[in-house]
Amino acid sequence: MKDFISLEAINRRDLLLGFGVAGAAVVLLAGVPAQAQADDSWEAALKKVVGDAKPIEGKITLDMPEIAENGNTVPFSVSVDSPMTEQEFVKAVHVFSTGNPQPVVATFHFSPQSGKAAVSSRMRLAKTQDIVCVAELSDGQFALAKRTVKVTIGGCGG
Amino acid sequence: MSTKPRIRVPDTAKVGEVIEVKTLISHIMETGQRKDRDGKPIPRNIINTFTATFNGKEVFKVDLQPGISANPYMAFHMRVPGPGDLELSWLDDSGAKIVEKVKINVS
Numbered sequence: 645m646k647d648f649i650s651l652e653a654i655n656r657r658d659l660l661l662g663f664g665v666a667g668a669a670v671v672l673l674a675g676v677p678a679q680a681q682a683d684d685s686w687e688a689a690l691k692k693v694v695g696d697a698k699p700i701e702g703k704i705t706l707d708m709p710e711i712a713e714n715g716n717t718v719p720f721s722v723s724v725d726s727p728m729t730e731q732e733f734v735k736a737v738h739v740f741s742t743g744n745p746q747p748v749v750a751t752f753h754f755s756p757q758s759g760k761a762a763v764s765s766r767m768r769l770a771k772t773q774d775i776v777c778v779a780e781l782s783d784g785q786f787a788l789a790k791r792t793v794k795v796t797i798g799g800c801g802g
Numbered sequence: 803m804s805t806k807p808r809i810r811v812p813d814t815a816k817v818g819e820v821i822e823v824k825t826l827i828s829h830i831m832e833t834g835q836r837k838d839r840d841g842k843p844i845p846r847n848i849i850n851t852f853t854a855t856f857n858g859k860e861v862f863k864v865d866l867q868p869g870i871s872a873n874p875y876m877a878f879h880m881r882v883p884g885p886g887d888l889e890l891s892w893l894d895d896s897g898a899k900i901v902e903k904v905k906i907n908v909s
Contacts, residue, residue, distance in 0.1 A: 717871040728881070741869055745835055749869035752878075757861045759820030759881030765864075766871040768833075799871075 686740045686747035686776065693738050693778055699788035704737075704779045706789040715769040715799030722752070723762035724779045724787065734761035735780040743773030768799040807902055809890060814909040815882045823854065824877045827892055827900065833868035851893045852876055856906070857886040882906055 707721040724734045733756045739749040752763050761779070769775075772794045779787040807827035815821050827849070834846025846868065854862040861880045880888070885908040891901045 721877075739869075744869050745833075746868055748867045750867055751865040753863040753865075755859075755861055757856065757859065757881050757883070758879055760879035762879055763862075763864075764875070764877040766875050767869050768871050 684747070686742045689740055689747040690738075690776065690778065693780070694786050697784070697786050699778060699786035701788060703787040704777060704789045706775065706777045706791050708775060708791050708793050710792075711794045711796070712769060713796045715771070715795040715797055717766045717799070718769050718793065718795075719764065719766050720775070721762065721764040722777050722779075722789075723760075724781075726761050726781070728754070728756055728759055728761060730756045731782070733758075733782045735782055737761070737763065738778045738780070739767070740776045740778070741767070741769065741773060742776065744768065744770045749775075769793060769795045770798045771795055807890070807892065807900060809902060809904050811888065811904055811906060814907045817882060817884055817908055820879050820881050821906075822877060822879050823888065823890075824875075825852075825890060826873065826875045828873045829892070829894065831868065831870060831872040831874065835868070847895045849874055849892050849894045851891075853891045853893075854878065854880070855889045855891075856880060856883070861888075882908065884908060 704722065704724045708718065712718040722737050722739065724737065726732060726734045728734065734754050736754065737752045740747050741749050749767050750765065754761050774790055774792050776788065776790045781787065805828045807825055810824040812821050829849050830847065831849065832844055832847040834843065836844045838844055848868055848870070849866055852864040852866065853860065862878045864876060866874065886906055888904045888906055889901060890904070891899060893899045
């Protein structure tokens, strides 16, 4: 009987130790992917562009279909309200996808000679997701717009 | 990158007018995410840079990523400072470069 109790005590201690190790492992495992994901996420990509600045809403318009049947070619247009003079112009527009394998879709660089900060192209969408675009203005400000696009057939191949 | 890109600009423009330039080029835009039949990844080959320069001055530039569809379409604007040549260039991962020139006529 005594033997049994001590055995149980050891078991419990082992068990607790085991939990401790397992717990630490879980924390480690949880920590690593979270960090790896952070580098790859669209939030990280956005932060790389915007830094600590708070993007303003409005000024920038993102035009996309609400429902895209084919994710391989989804048309989009971005336009920014700007006079496009030497004093005040749009430096660049960054387009991010929140659900594609790679978050950055394209970066468009404008100059005062562009006359109008507007561009149209076509993108791939792997699944239903939000598209975020950010305009970098010459005065250092950022403007942001976001749209949700429903995708029926994903466009990343197999 | 063999076929000629399609470029559309207005026939004539006034000085100071903002015109739209539409371009379409045929390219596979291989993402690097796909695998072939043997399960080996197909290497990435996309057009990574598109540049538009007018009389030697850069007007518009795009850094493309695999998220841009195959046969990339680009429509952008430019203010016409006067007559001249608009040079458009596409550069892909394999180093291939296609350069096209279009005349902008001023009325």
